[in-house]
Amino acid sequence: MGPEATASFYERLIELTPARRDQDHLHVIIAADPSVPDRTAAFLRDGESPLSAMRRGISLLVDAGADLIAIPCNTAHIWIDELREGVDVPILDMIEVTARAAAAALPHGAQVAVLATVGMIESDLYGRALAALGLNARYPSPAEQEKVTNGIVGVKAGTHREARELLQDVGHRLVADGVDGIILGCTEIPLVFETEAVGVPVFDSLSLLARRTVNEALGVDAEAI
Amino acid sequence: MGPEATASFYERLIELTPARRDQDHLHVIIAADPSVPDRTAAFLRDGESPLSAMRRGISLLVDAGADLIAIPCNTAHIWIDELREGVDVPILDMIEVTARAAAAALPHGAQVAVLATVGMIESDLYGRALAALGLNARYPSPAEQEKVTNGIVGVKAGTHREARELLQDVGHRLVADGVDGIILGCTEIPLVFETEAVGVPVFDSLSLLARRTVNEALGVDAEAI
Numbered sequence: 310m311g312p313e314a315t316a317s318f319y320e321r322l323i324e325l326t327p328a329r330r331d332q333d334h335l336h337v338i339i340a341a342d343p344s345v346p347d348r349t350a351a352f353l354r355d356g357e358s359p360l361s362a363m364r365r366g367i368s369l370l371v372d373a374g375a376d377l378i379a380i381p382c383n384t385a386h387i388w389i390d391e392l393r394e395g396v397d398v399p400i401l402d403m404i405e406v407t408a409r410a411a412a413a414a415l416p417h418g419a420q421v422a423v424l425a426t427v428g429m430i431e432s433d434l435y436g437r438a439l440a441a442l443g444l445n446a447r448y449p450s451p452a453e454q455e456k457v458t459n460g461i462v463g464v465k466a467g468t469h470r471e472a473r474e475l476l477q478d479v480g481h482r483l484v485a486d487g488v489d490g491i492i493l494g495c496t497e498i499p500l501v502f503e504t505e506a507v508g509v510p511v512f513d514s515l516s517l518l519a520r521r522t523v524n525e526a527l528g529v530d531a532e533a534i
Numbered sequence: 535m536g537p538e539a540t541a542s543f544y545e546r547l548i549e550l551t552p553a554r555r556d557q558d559h560l561h562v563i564i565a566a567d568p569s570v571p572d573r574t575a576a577f578l579r580d581g582e583s584p585l586s587a588m589r590r591g592i593s594l595l596v597d598a599g600a601d602l603i604a605i606p607c608n609t610a611h612i613w614i615d616e617l618r619e620g621v622d623v624p625i626l627d628m629i630e631v632t633a634r635a636a637a638a639a640l641p642h643g644a645q646v647a648v649l650a651t652v653g654m655i656e657s658d659l660y661g662r663a664l665a666a667l668g669l670n671a672r673y674p675s676p677a678e679q680e681k682v683t684n685g686i687v688g689v690k691a692g693t694h695r696e697a698r699e700l701l702q703d704v705g706h707r708l709v710a711d712g713v714d715g716i717i718l719g720c721t722e723i724p725l726v727f728e729t730e731a732v733g734v735p736v737f738d739s740l741s742l743l744a745r746r747t748v749n750e751a752l753g754v755d756a757e758a759i
Contacts, residue, residue, distance in 0.1 A: 334568035
């Protein structure tokens with residue numbers, strides 16, 4: 310949905326594909342319709358629903374012959390059940406993929422911070438996915454969440470340096486508060502977040518979805534990022 | 535055709551679009567089918583024609599409702615007349631766009647080096663486009679062209695540092711030989727070439743096509759890259 314996140318997702322697919330020449334790469338079709346109404350506004354404030362625009366995107370991909378669909382927008386997954394209705398092509402679940410990566414890396418009962426849009430936080434999608442795997446979601450405080458929201462908006466507006474500072478600051482506070490890991494649960498965040506800098510494992514939903522997509526498409530294990 | 539060039543083209547479209555939020559961006563559909571047979575092999579060595587695979591890509595875009603089509607692969611333009619046949623949606627001509635940028639920046643009679651695939655060189659597409667605008671194409675010598683070819687193959691194979699050295703070296707030699715400008719006439723080349731380092735104006739076909747695409751789509755002048 311965010312064009313930069315979509316472009317970065319495509320870059321990650323290319324990087325993760327073992328290839329020496331064009332013909333070794335995946336056949337990729339991208340439907341990037343940025344006019345899809347704001348997902349968080351729709352969920353929280355009864356804004357225009359993004360569902361029909363997202364369904365048009367899915368239909369375009371199905372009609373074009375897609376064998377597998379990935380949606381590199383966490384907040385869009387609020388509607389994943391509706392999007393899957395009547396669609397025979399498998400649609401990967403980014404939330405499940407990311408939560409599973411956290412569960413594979415962290416001990417039972419670990420506390421995982423979730424950096425995401427307010428819509429995602431309110432939907433509790435990550436909270437439920439983590440709980441089902443024996444992990445606890447830790448959401449930012451209202452003041453921290455405001456920084457996260459401004460960071461996400463800043464990435465979309467192209468002010469990357471300021472956005473990075475806001476997001477990194479929240480990451481550091483959450484680690485100081487004792488979280489065991491951090492989920493980057495909005496695909497704008499990995500475009501600027503420095504995962505090495507926070508000192509706990511970071512689960513980047515954008516890279517994890519890209520890796521899962523390549524694995525499914527090729528039936529081989531992609532290299533770690 | 536080269537996935538990395540396609541991803542970079544999409545990044546350039548995003549960068550060139552004046553936008554503060556998702557909804558300000560262009561609606562982009564990408565059909566990236568890397569199984570399209572090698573364009574240079576087809577043209578030079580009677581390899582499998584890429585035309586039917588490229589036509590499938592065009593049909594996909596037309597069926598998806600595209601109002602404008604850009605093909606970020608110079609060598610594919612050998613077949614542009616065939617690709618345009620029976621297609622009502624305008625298809626931009628990357629060669630013309632790039633040659634016009636050179637003609638706008640350089641004096642009549644200037645000599646312009648063309649870094650491109652052997653297929654492009656043999657087709658003389660740039661030579662004819664430049665001649666029509668009063669400029670002279672200067673193609674690399676066979677030894678220089680081997681470096682260019684290895685540079686392009688290197689970008690596709692992911693060995694960017696070595697590829698950059700090969701391409702940069704040819705650029706320097708051509709400037710030492712007196713060329714007035716350089717066209718990066720293969721979309722893999724701008725992924726590694728340092729345009730500032732050569733001392734003459736460089737015309738990057740990938741960025742120029744992206745700028746023209748944004749201009750046409752928005753009806754406004756995009757910022758210079």
